Amino acid sequence: MNVSSSTEKPIFIQIAEQLEDKIFTGVFPEETQIPSMNEISAQLTVNPHTVLKGMNILTDEQIIYKKRGLGMFVSSGAVEKIRRKRQSRFYKQYVAALIEEAKKLKMTKEDIVLLIERGYRNESD
Numbered sequence: 001m002n003v004s005s006s007t008e009k010p011i012f013i014q015i016a017e018q019l020e021d022k023i024f025t026g027v028f029p030e031e032t033q034i035p036s037m038n039e040i041s042a043q044l045t046v047n048p049h050t051v052l053k054g055m056n057i058l059t060d061e062q063i064i065y066k067k068r069g070l071g072m073f074v075s076s077g078a079v080e081k082i083r084r085k086r087q088s089r090f091y092k093q094y095v096a097a098l099i100e101e102a103k104k105l106k107m108t109k110e111d112i113v114l115l116i117e118r119g120y121r122n123e124s125d
Helices: 011-024 037-044 048-060 078-104 109-123
Strands: 064-067 071-074
Touching (some): 037 048, 048 064, 078 109
Antiparallel strands (some): 064 071
């Protein structure tokens, strides 16, 4: 994990996003322990309260939970929650914006599908 103080994104958000990504990609499987607040704080050389603030975001979203005296663990079903969250964000950030711009360009649904298919073909080259 690493954070940057040169971006506009607060450090606690960066920490939450990176932990979330590690959960989503299987680095931290469901029902396993994640590094402690102090471990992450030492690794990133940031205030432990900043790390806690990032962890609290994931706790509020029920992606991680605390086992008293043991630490923080990945919730069962966390990967699916993250997938749904990211799909929703993907739609809002990309699909809705794409459709809005396509309408301005007087493009049809079929035109958009052809562009997407072309993009997939180019990706496999």
